[in-house]
Amino acid sequence: MTTLEAPPIGRSVTVKVPATSANLGPGFDTLGLALALYDDLEVTVREQPGATVEVHGIGEGEVPTDESNLVVRSIRFTLERYGVPMPGLDLVAHNSIPHGRGLGSSGAAIVSGIMAAKGLLEGIVDLDSNALLSIASELEGHPDNVAPALFGGLTIAWTAEHGPQHKKLIVHRGVxxxxxxxxxxxxxxxxxxxxxxxxxxxxxxxxxxxxxxxxxxxxxxxxxxxxxxxxxxxxxxxxxxxxxxxxxxxxxxxxxxxxxxxxxxxxxxxxxxxxxxxxxxxxxxxxxxxxxxxxxxxxxxxxxxxxxxxxxxxxx
Structure with missing residues (x-):
């Protein structure tokens, strides 16, 4: 694979990812719903190598603040998928999604990293919706949480011969x-x-x-x-x-x-x-x-x- 140029120093992106609820009762490992509760992330490319994470809100003082952080690992995984070297990064996270409560916090962290990588790769590599879902599902292990986090609404997720797929549906306004x-x-x-x-x-x-x-x-x-x-x-x-x-x-x-x-x-x-x-x-x-x-x-x-x-x- 050809090595591409790294994102330029000083490039900055902001990401917003919703909480999700999967299964919804009978739709085990298939149905997911995006909810208006968000994790916000700012990522800036710096000159020094490595990565540091500043966490506010949920997870503050608990989650790793170095390169072992799940968001950082998801950024690295996405960049390496396209042969782009990992630059030095400063991350600031403002988290509202509870951890370990069944509201898709790990999926949100993965999607945050992938979406940050998408922004950092602007003008270098184009990541379409299929690529985003494929990478997120590979990292999470299944698509039922990452699909609604990526695309919003009610999602039906399944895996076909050509990889994970999804269908987004608009929920009735009374729900x-x-x-x-x-x-x-x-x-x-x-x-x-x-x-x-x-x-x-x-x-x-x-x-x-x-x-x-x-x-x-x-x-x-x-x-x-x-x-x-x-x-x-x-x-x-x-x-x-x-x-x-x-x-x-x-x-x-x-x-x-x-x-x-x-x-x-x-x-x-x-x-x-x-x-x-x-x-x-x-x-x-x-x-x-x-x-x-x-x-x-x-x-x-x-x-x-x-x-x-x-x-x-x-x-x-």
Whole structure:
């Protein structure tokens, strides 16, 4: 592979990436929704080699601030994919997406790095949507979180012979997400390890029907969301790892709200059919006995990840 020129010193980009909720009940490893809660990133090319990361908000004092940072690794991976040497970088991150809560924080970090690389490569290499999804899926391991983070809205993700694919759909304007976030975290690896190697045939058929119904409910008929979010493939198998989450989901569903585990958990996503229902659901969460939950009334993000290139700053 031919080595291309590195991004010029002083080039700066800003990136904005939404949180995501994957699975949405029956759409295991397939469906994802972008939410209006964001991580913001500024990346500037410097003369000195290496990379330093300044973190504000979520992850401050916890995540690595050197080249081992996931965002930096994602930038490096993308540049190396196209034979572009890694320049020295200064990164400033302002994070709002909770870590380890099933809201796509690792996918957002990966997408942040890839989108930063896209901006840094302006005029050197053009990264189209297929390339972005391919790189993000390779780094994340599956496309269900990175697809909505990249493209926004409701996404259906799948893998074909020619790589990961996605279809973006526009969510009905009445759909009003409520995200309930606990203080405790849950390892995605642990949650995934609790899945069985096989499931009963009738459960597979059940989820196929509910997944199809969920698409219709989200884009056209929100009144069907409660039935459409039933699941038999993964949530019950993971219940032992997040009893507080399951208890809240069951209480909300018993009152007619379309509550599901957000991603691998332990957050809960409630897909309300209108803002009034969301207020009622939030009141139930506030009165729920057990662990404390932070209720976030979020819009659906329709834009996905964005990157803006800024003029090169003059060297000091």
């Amino acid at each position: 009003s997400p409520l995200v309930c976030v606990p203080e405790h975290t849950l390892s995605t690896e642990l949650a995934r390890s609790l899945r069985p190697a096989s499931v009963p045939h009738e459960d597979a058929i059940f989820n196929v029907s509910r997944s199809a119904l969920l698409i219709a409910a989200l884009i056209q008929s929100p009144e069907l969301l409660h039935d459409a979010t039933e699941d038999r493939l993964h949530q019950s198998y993971r219940a032992s790892a997040m009893p507080d989450t399951v208890a809240l989901v069951e209480e909300l569903r018993a009152h007619g709200h379309a509550a599901v585990v957000s991603g691998a958990g332990p957050s809960v996503l409630v897909l309300c059919s209108d803002p009034a229902e969301r207020l009622v659901a939030a009141e139930l969460v506030a009165a729920h006995r057990g662990v404390a939950w932070q209720s976030l009334m979020l819009a659906v993000d329709f834009k996905g990840a964005t990157v803006n290139l800024h003029p090169a700053r003059p060297s000091a």
